[in-house]
Amino acid sequence: MTEIRHIVFDIGKVLVHYDPDLPFSRLIPDETERKRFFETICTHEWNIEQDRGRSWEEAESLLIAEHPDHEENIRNFRRHWHEMVPHAYDDSVELMEALIDKGHDVTMLTNWAKDTFTEARQRFPFLERPRGITVSGEIGMIKPDRGIYDHHASTFGLNPSETIFIDDSPKNVEGAKAAGWQAVLFTDAATLRRDLEQRGIEA
Structure with missing residues (x-):
């Protein structure tokens, strides 16, 4: 398996709770x-x-x-x-921030409306911690369309084969794999930690 040099997080239902x-x-x-x-x-x-x-x-x-x-x-x-969006998942946020503190390259890729994401940034300061974020509503593309993965990789200088994507949606995970990324389906922070460790990434 290719060494992972870039970690990309989804946000909704991975770091922030969402329930209409x-x-x-x-x-x-x-x-x-x-x-x-x-x-x-x-x-x-x-x-x-x-x-x-x-x-x-x-x-x-x-x-x-x-x-x-x-x-x-x-x-x-x-x-x-x-x-x-009443709260963040503290254990997921803690894991993401620990990865950043360890020196891992972390970015985010989210399907989110432009104006509500502006509000989310104000409410959840940890969203400013990664190197950068691609917000679908700002660029007119959404997951799992191939274009948004290519856009994110190009914007942040990611080699797809050296990139792992974390998302709660099976379709979005498969979209990342189709774009040449590695990817894991998020279920909870403890499982994610094990998934990353199995790939040689420790927080």
């Missing part, structure tokens, strides 16, 4: 109705376009035109976004 149910369990108390709302209105497919760079104003307008009776909760998705 947190505010919406209050806003739409009925579980069946809430599930239907996320499956048919504020869907993952709708939300990922904000990660690709679409503005919230456009995103809301499109949905409100289709579902005028749900205007309030459509707007609530952005309005209550801060409640969806």
